Amino acid sequence: MTRIRLLLGDEAIAEGALQAGIKGVYAYPGTPSTEITEYIQHSPVSRENGIHCSWSSNEKTAMESALGMSYSGCRSMVCMKHVGMNVAADAFVNSAMTGVNGGLVVVAADDPSMHSSQNEQDSRFYGKFAMVPVLEPSTQQEAYEMAGYAFELSEREKLPVLLRLTTRLAHSRAAVSITDGKPEIRKRPVADDPKSWVLLPANARRRNDDLTARQPYLERLSGDSPFFRTVMSGNGNGKGIIACGTGYNYVMENRAVQSGFHLMKISQYPVPSEKISDFSGQCSEILVVEDGQPFLEEQVRGIVGRGYPLKGRLSGDLPRTGELNPDNVAAAMGLKNARVFDIPEGIVPRPPALCEGCGHRDVYIALNKVLADYPEAKVFADIGCYTLGALPPFCAIDSCVDMGASITMAKGAADAGLCPAVAVIGDSTFTHSGMTGLLDAVNDGSNITVIISDNLTTAMTGGQDSAGTDKFEAICVALGVGRDHVCVVVPVPKNMDEITEVIREELGYDGVSVIIPRRECMQTLARKRRIARKNQEEGK
Amino acid sequence: MKKDIILSGVGGQGILSIATIIGDAAVRAGLNLKQAEVHGMSQRGGEVESGLRLSDTEIFSDLVPLGTADIILSMEPMEALRYLPYLHEGGYVITSSSPFRNIGNYPEERVMSVLSSMDNAVTIDIEEIAGKNAMPKSANVILLGAAAGYLGILSPEQLAESIRNVFAPKGERIVEMNLRAFETGREYGRRQ
Ligand SMILES: Cc1ncc(C[n+]2csc(CCOP(=O)(O)OP(=O)(O)O)c2C)c(N)n1
Numbered sequence: 128m129t130r131i132r133l134l135l136g137d138e139a140i141a142e143g144a145l146q147a148g149i150k151g152v153y154a155y156p157g158t159p160s161t162e163i164t165e166y167i168q169h170s171p172v173s174r175e176n177g178i179h180c181s182w183s184s185n186e187k188t189a190m191e192s193a194l195g196m197s198y199s200g201c202r203s204m205v206c207m208k209h210v211g212m213n214v215a216a217d218a219f220v221n222s223a224m225t226g227v228n229g230g231l232v233v234v235a236a237d238d239p240s241m242h243s244s245q246n247e248q249d250s251r252f253y254g255k256f257a258m259v260p261v262l263e264p265s266t267q268q269e270a271y272e273m274a275g276y277a278f279e280l281s282e283r284e285k286l287p288v289l290l291r292l293t294t295r296l297a298h299s300r301a302a303v304s305i306t307d308g309k310p311e312i313r314k315r316p317v318a319d320d321p322k323s324w325v326l327l328p329a330n331a332r333r334r335n336d337d338l339t340a341r342q343p344y345l346e347r348l349s350g351d352s353p354f355f356r357t358v359m360s361g362n363g364n365g366k367g368i369i370a371c372g373t374g375y376n377y378v379m380e381n382r383a384v385q386s387g388f389h390l391m392k393i394s395q396y397p398v399p400s401e402k403i404s405d406f407s408g409q410c411s412e413i414l415v416v417e418d419g420q421p422f423l424e425e426q427v428r429g430i431v432g433r434g435y436p437l438k439g440r441l442s443g444d445l446p447r448t449g450e451l452n453p454d455n456v457a458a459a460m461g462l463k464n465a466r467v468f469d470i471p472e473g474i475v476p477r478p479p480a481l482c483e484g485c486g487h488r489d490v491y492i493a494l495n496k497v498l499a500d501y502p503e504a505k506v507f508a509d510i511g512c513y514t515l516g517a518l519p520p521f522c523a524i525d526s527c528v529d530m531g532a533s534i535t536m537a538k539g540a541a542d543a544g545l546c547p548a549v550a551v552i553g554d555s556t557f558t559h560s561g562m563t564g565l566l567d568a569v570n571d572g573s574n575i576t577v578i579i580s581d582n583l584t585t586a587m588t589g590g591q592d593s594a595g596t597d598k599f600e601a602i603c604v605a606l607g608v609g610r611d612h613v614c615v616v617v618p619v620p621k622n623m624d625e626i627t628e629v630i631r632e633e634l635g636y637d638g639v640s641v642i643i644p645r646r647e648c649m650q651t652l653a654r655k656r657r658i659a660r661k662n663q664e665e666g667k
Numbered sequence: 668m669k670k671d672i673i674l675s676g677v678g679g680q681g682i683l684s685i686a687t688i689i690g691d692a693a694v695r696a697g698l699n700l701k702q703a704e705v706h707g708m709s710q711r712g713g714e715v716e717s718g719l720r721l722s723d724t725e726i727f728s729d730l731v732p733l734g735t736a737d738i739i740l741s742m743e744p745m746e747a748l749r750y751l752p753y754l755h756e757g758g759y760v761i762t763s764s765s766p767f768r769n770i771g772n773y774p775e776e777r778v779m780s781v782l783s784s785m786d787n788a789v790t791i792d793i794e795e796i797a798g799k800n801a802m803p804k805s806a807n808v809i810l811l812g813a814a815a816g817y818l819g820i821l822s823p824e825q826l827a828e829s830i831r832n833v834f835a836p837k838g839e840r841i842v843e844m845n846l847r848a849f850e851t852g853r854e855y856g857r858r859q
């Protein structure tokens with residue numbers, strides 16, 4: 128039976144994966160991918176079928192756990208935002224060498240225009256790098272259908288499959304027609320093939336040759352995919368468009384085929400080079416419309432040759448960076464979407480800020496107070512709500528690069544003689560990637576002061592559980608930080624004297640010290656209270 | 668027939684609930700719908716916007732093209748103006764008139780003078796109405812009520828049905844309060 132549901136692109140993938148009979152999803156939160164895992168966590172199917180869906184410490188542990196599940200014969204999915212691919216990359220690339228047993232689908236949600244990210248990297252490059260199939264849905268319905276298709280493909284080809292989407296699809300809702308059945312967990316025999324799974328050079332060389340030799344075959348699969356399409360315009364003007372992902376939607380919005388364009392829709396990689404070569408022969412010029420970096424355009428250039436009139440992001444017909452929209456695509460098609468009204472003069476931006484009453488505020492107030500006496504001090508911060516400490520009125524941090532970089536950058540700076548070197552890191556970021564760096568600092572006796580601003584949650588991404596809750600003192604001591612230099616404070620205004628005193632003391636200590644200001648995130652607390660009230664009302 | 672609506676406001680003002688209600692009504696009415704939401708950074712007191720597209724034919728783009736929106740529906744007056752480039756000539760701006768002042772340099776006079784100079788701007792003091800009628804948590808539904816007569820593609824009755832539907836899991840008391848908020852909003856919408 129089918130049923131219509133309004134789903135985000137993220138949720139459509141989750142629903143498709145549930146229908147495909149996964150045994151587990153492994154993920155670390157990250158916008159715009161978070162809702163995939165959250166949908167599975169809230170689904171009754173997960174409870175009934177015992178589907179693993181709790182959060183992993185980071186994307187690498189997630190990727191490896193999923194590979195283990197695949198090894199044991201079950202279908203598993205890994206979800207992350209694009210920068211998570213950097214963290215998972217070692218496991219991801221090598222999983223293409225081992226191959227998989229149960230279907231393994233890796234979902235990477237890219238964020239063109241960087242709505243909530245540090246960069247605009249395009250995950251399709253990772254797929255090409257690892258030489259595995261990459262799928263790219265255009266619509267919510269395709270996202271749903273592609274999830275099931277991805278598991279079939281992965282299991283049949285014995286390769287991990289990368290499913291790439293972008294913010295606009297991940298976070299846009301549309302009606303999706305879904306199959307309403309009780310999915311059954313798929314189970315294959317456990318892998319029993321050390322020659323594939325033990326990547327000693329002798330085995331790895333053979334696997335590498337196999338995988339490389341299969342590339343032309345994988346290309347053909349891309350051209351035969353049910354999501355691939357070529358439409359030749361009846362009133363053709365000879366111009367062609369090759370579009371993928373959300374780019375295809377914008378081309379359709381602008382009535383490409385009716386306007387005389389021949390259209391090719393690509394939904395799977397490696398790029399089907401023969402089809403593209405044929406298509407280019409039937410067109411006088413080609414516009415490549417893709418959200419993200421010019422991944423497809425570069426490869427199409429390689430296929431059609433240097434002299435061929437090719438338009439896209441590299442040619443400047445589409446913006447070189449930033450997300451596509453119906454308007455910049457219209458312009459590239461030689462059409463014009465015109466605004467009638469401008470934004471009136473005098474309208475000012477409204478940047479996000481730390482919530483009123485947030486504990487991170489008290490941490491920065493205290494830190495600024497103390498550091499006023501240390502003009503040489505540098506504060507290496509990290510990624511999370513507390514990154515907003517960069518903005519006024521705090522202007523309290525000097526860097527924010529990648530998850531965990533606060534501690535290690537402070538360490539490197541301290542090694543170079545910078546003093547005081549302070550690291551500010553959130554609780555979830557600390558367990559994601561801060562712990563190993565702290566061990567380095569301890570082993571070198573680096574002179575750093577680390578503030579783990581513990582709000583008992585992963586707040587930035589909407590308040591998910593944090594892997595290290597209740598364990599931070601034990602972790603720091605176990606890593607070798609002196610017991611006397613692991614200090615816990617409660618960041619509220621009335622404790623300001625105590626907090627500044629502790630910071631001052633630890634700055635004066637020549638070695639690694641850790642200060643843990645601990646108070647629950649206001650939003651997470653409010654949400655918990657709402658749920659408790661609701662449960663009470665329902666008499667649970 | 669199509670209706671493109673830009674919903675705007677400040678993080679936490681409940682524009683996504685408005686979208687959920689309209690979305691539910693659209694699906695029940697068999698309309699196509701696309702709704703691009705904003706999650707992430709923008710939610711901590713920053714500007715938020717959601718494009719809602721309804722149509723009886725296929726919709727391709729998740730984003731509303733420039734100069735084509737029929738309605739800007741905003742929980743905050745300055746946030747209504749921020750998205751004017753999406754409005755088509757003759758489109759409506761329906762907005763709460765209560766500024767949300769979480770920034771130092773809020774251009775209140777400017778915002779009000781632009782809004783009052785526009786032919787098709789409907790401003791409603793949602794906050795006062797919500798306060799007066801003791802329904803502070805339903806300001807967004809009051810706004811939806813005020814806009815109900817302008818939507819066209821969905822009837823107020825269909826929207827009321829979806830309010831029932833969407834709030835049902837929260838209990839009958841909440842459903843009733845929101846229906847009352849919706850009716851109150853409709854009253855004010857009619858007076859404009
Ligand atoms: C590799 C990587 N994974 C995920 C993210 C997304 N992300 C940014 S901040 C954050 C959580 C931060 O949580 P925490 O450190 O506890 O700080 P809080 O937001 O709670 O203050 C996440 C998951 C990212 N930017 N990079």
Ligand code: SF4
Pocket residue numbers: 480481482484485486487512582586587648649650651711
């Ligand atoms: S969501 Fe929580 S951690 Fe983030 S700013 Fe608000 S109170 Fe602070």
